[in-house]
Amino acid sequence: MSTSNAIQASGLGHLSDATRKRLQRKARFDVWFERTLFAFAFAVLLLLGAIIASLMVSSWPAIQRYGLDFFTENRWAANVEVFGALPAIYGTLLTSFIAIVIAVPISFGIAIFLTEQCPGFLRQPLSTLIELLAGIPSIIYGMWGMEVLAPLLRTWFPTVFPAGTGLTTAGIILAVMIIPFITAVSRDVINTVPAVMRESAYGLGCTTWEVTRSVILPSVKTGLVGGVVLGLGRALGETMAVTFVIGNNLFLNTTLTGQGTSIAALIANQFSESDGSQRSALLALGLILFLITFAVLAFARYLLRNSTGRHA
Amino acid sequence: MNISQTPRYRRRKRLSQLVMVLCQVATLIGFAFLFAILFTLVTKGLGAISPSTFVERTRMTGGGLGNAIWGTFIMTCAATVIGTVIGVAAGTWLAEYSGKGMMAKVIRFINDILLSAPSIIIGLFIYAMVVVPMGNFSGWAGVLALTVIIVPVVIRSTEDMLRLIPNSLREAAAALGAHRYWIIIRVCYSGARAGILTGILLGFARISGETAPLLFTSLNSNQWNFFDLGSEMANLPMTIYQNMTINAFIPDLVALAWGGALILTAAILILNIAARYFSRQRS
Numbered sequence: 001m002s003t004s005n006a007i008q009a010s011g012l013g014h015l016s017d018a019t020r021k022r023l024q025r026k027a028r029f030d031v032w033f034e035r036t037l038f039a040f041a042f043a044v045l046l047l048l049g050a051i052i053a054s055l056m057v058s059s060w061p062a063i064q065r066y067g068l069d070f071f072t073e074n075r076w077a078a079n080v081e082v083f084g085a086l087p088a089i090y091g092t093l094l095t096s097f098i099a100i101v102i103a104v105p106i107s108f109g110i111a112i113f114l115t116e117q118c119p120g121f122l123r124q125p126l127s128t129l130i131e132l133l134a135g136i137p138s139i140i141y142g143m144w145g146m147e148v149l150a151p152l153l154r155t156w157f158p159t160v161f162p163a164g165t166g167l168t169t170a171g172i173i174l175a176v177m178i179i180p181f182i183t184a185v186s187r188d189v190i191n192t193v194p195a196v197m198r199e200s201a202y203g204l205g206c207t208t209w210e211v212t213r214s215v216i217l218p219s220v221k222t223g224l225v226g227g228v229v230l231g232l233g234r235a236l237g238e239t240m241a242v243t244f245v246i247g248n249n250l251f252l253n254t255t256l257t258g259q260g261t262s263i264a265a266l267i268a269n270q271f272s273e274s275d276g277s278q279r280s281a282l283l284a285l286g287l288i289l290f291l292i293t294f295a296v297l298a299f300a301r302y303l304l305r306n307s308t309g310r311h312a
Numbered sequence: 313m314n315i316s317q318t319p320r321y322r323r324r325k326r327l328s329q330l331v332m333v334l335c336q337v338a339t340l341i342g343f344a345f346l347f348a349i350l351f352t353l354v355t356k357g358l359g360a361i362s363p364s365t366f367v368e369r370t371r372m373t374g375g376g377l378g379n380a381i382w383g384t385f386i387m388t389c390a391a392t393v394i395g396t397v398i399g400v401a402a403g404t405w406l407a408e409y410s411g412k413g414m415m416a417k418v419i420r421f422i423n424d425i426l427l428s429a430p431s432i433i434i435g436l437f438i439y440a441m442v443v444v445p446m447g448n449f450s451g452w453a454g455v456l457a458l459t460v461i462i463v464p465v466v467i468r469s470t471e472d473m474l475r476l477i478p479n480s481l482r483e484a485a486a487a488l489g490a491h492r493y494w495i496i497i498r499v500c501y502s503g504a505r506a507g508i509l510t511g512i513l514l515g516f517a518r519i520s521g522e523t524a525p526l527l528f529t530s531l532n533s534n535q536w537n538f539f540d541l542g543s544e545m546a547n548l549p550m551t552i553y554q555n556m557t558i559n560a561f562i563p564d565l566v567a568l569a570w571g572g573a574l575i576l577t578a579a580i581l582i583l584n585i586a587a588r589y590f591s592r593q594r595s
């Protein structure tokens with residue numbers, strides 16, 4: 001669709017010199033316009049490269065000093081300069097796992113309710129509400145977890161949650177936070193099922209659940225899993241919602257409800273007061289987190305490649 | 313015989329009803345959590361807000377959130393302006409020039425990753441790239457961290473919105489002799505303007521609540537800092553965070569943090585609603 005080239009190629013000799021010059025100038029501008037836009041788009045690639053490179057360079061001293069011990073050492077003790085990523089990695093993976101286990105059934109339930117049974121007049125308001133709630137800043141969830149959820153857990157289950165805070169508390173908060181995301185993606189992919197498929201199943205005498213289980217869910221399986229993995233990506237890297245309630249225990253505690261820490265929480269708590277090998281070790285943790293979330297998000301995008309999901 | 317009377321059909325129907333009730337329960341649980349959060353915000357936050365909250369600076373006793381609100385506003389605005397330029401340009405290339413090339417696929421994929429990348433990593437990145445070389449925490453570092461977060465949002469919405477413009481419009485403009493840049497500026501942008509602005513507004517709302525990327529970039533301050541982006545800049549999320557953690561022994565500051573949380577959430581929800589209203593107006 002290169003109009004300028006077309007004009008030049010057609011050799012419009014009857015044009016005056018001034019007009020031809022003007023057209024040539026515009027054609028040159030056209031080329032530069034595209035190049036400038038491309039430079040900005042290419043900057044996105046450079047940005048990713050710069051993030052990985054800068055994290056690698058600044059965490060290099062720690063990687064060199066601790067090597068693979070970094071992954072096996074089970075405590076993070078700044079006073080003796082022993083830095084093990086295990087407690088933080090364990091906390092990150094466990095809290096995200098708990099969050100997914102809680103959030104997935106609730107989100108799918110809400111999505112099925114919204115698409116299959118919700119009365120028409122409620123559908124739009126409830127959908128909008130879900131999307132609005134996805135916009136609430138994560139620090140608010142963290143504050144609520146610390147001020148409301150943790151004390152509640154402590155009074156209701158004093159034997160399980162002696163302090164109220166801990167890995168499971170963080171997992172619950174993460175679940176509440178990612179429910180809107182998973183719900184919104186699930187609702188969108190379920191809505192891509194053509195009405196004809198639904199109607200033919202009903203026409204055969206299927207009940208609502210049979211239609212959902214045998215027709216709708218199988219046809220959007222990958223999209224649903226993609227939404228869940230996207231939520232997982234969110235949960236893994238979440239900082240503020242977790243920092244308040246995870247307990248900040250820097251020693252590996254392989255229980256479900258005990259206090260622990262996560263990569264993001266550890267960085268948030270220690271980074272500004274750290275220097276030397278501690279700072280470098282924290283940056284190495286950041287690199288690990290980035291690589292984990294990169295892998296998870298890439299998988300989510302691969303699964304969602306055919307869906308329309310526009311969710312961050 | 314009527315099929316709806318058979319035991320098998322009744323069993324199927326009961327199962328269906330049971331699952332649907334479970335879905336309703338899930339919906340109730342989900343919304344209960346979210347209403348509980350909003351309820352806590354309002355009950356704890358309203359009492360802490362007074363007119364002086366908006367004009368006084370943060371102090372160890374009393375004080376307000378004026379400087380933090382201003383700092384968040386100025387950093388968010390600056391990041392949005394820079395992010396809009398970069399994001400609209402890159403999104404336009406993806407939508408208008410990229411075709412089906414490999415390069416476009418890679419950029420789009422990377423952009424989708426950056427869209428959900430952990431914001432604390434962005435903070436670490438800007439710390440290593442800006443704060444260390446400059447030698448001090450600064451408002452600019454905060455602005456850049458927020459820019460990195462908003463750019464993918466703007467790229468995504470720009471590309472999506474430009475793709476909604478029918479090709480026949482571009483062809484019509486080309487047939488009239490318009491150059492390609494002119495087609496993009498006059499035809500595509502004017503058609504996609506509302507959608508792109510909605511995306512920018514949503515991005516603005518998102519970065520105004522980000523805390524993690526500011527932890528090691530702009531840091532925080534209890535002084536008024538109007539336009540000096542070269543030094544540390546107060547901001548609302550960091551003030552809330554510090555008041556809830558290291559200053560948590562001072563009840564006044566905790567109360568103020570809830571007030572700030574309510575202001576922040578209300579502002580973000582209003583921006584989101586405005587963006588939605590805005591995009592619906594057009595369509």
